[in-house]
Amino acid sequence: MDNFRILIVEDDIKISKIHSLYAEKVEGFEVAGIANTLEDAGDMYSILEPDLILLDLYFPEGNGLEFLRKVRSGNAQADFILITAAKEMKSLQAALYGGAFDYLIKPVIFDRFQESLIRFREHRRGLASSDTVEQKDVDRYFSITASPPQTETSVPKGVDPLTLKKIKKVFKGSTGEGFSAEAVSEISGVSRSTARRYLEYLISINYLYADQVYGTVGRPERKYFKMK
Structure with a gap:
């Protein structure tokens, strides 16, 4: 199976390189490009057609959410993981309304970054594995199933x-x-x-x-x- 292609959209060059190194460490992904401005992001998105966009919110020339909405308006197949220093609830709400796959708060540690990419990878592979779905599949994709109460007899294997x-x-x-x-x-x-x-x-x-x-x-x- 081909690797998922990532476009990193981040105005801080140093941080964009760190996220690129993180992404290359996760199996099943490759960094197709890095855009340090929203204008470059638009051009690179059209050319590279990435599967996943790692997007910052704050840019000198505008807000990353505007780029997200523009891409979404074109019926794009790309998903977004927002990586930002924004801790305001309104930013999180806007990301959810915009259909972001995940929301990471800077500075991002590798374990959390990797977890997000792995969930995306399994999500995409799950969507591609069948032409039909059952309700349990829908529940998993929309994360609406509640975690069952944990008891000493119900903990998963490997948890003492x-x-x-x-x-x-x-x-x-x-x-x-x-x-x-x-x-x-x-x-x-x-x-x-x-x-x-x-x-x-x-x-x-x-x-x-x-x-x-x-x-x-x-x-x-x-x-x-x-x-x-």
């Missing part, structure tokens, strides 16, 4: 109920406090890699959410918070 209980215990009684994977590892007594794996699982069942937290110095740190 006792370890999961230890990880959950770290967040019980926390009042909006976030924990890094390293902190959870120290408190629960499991390895850092195990802690991270269980934390990401708890995100998948909507028990936790993650955010990048900036300290006074150094790089931002990924911390995990209990859903309210």
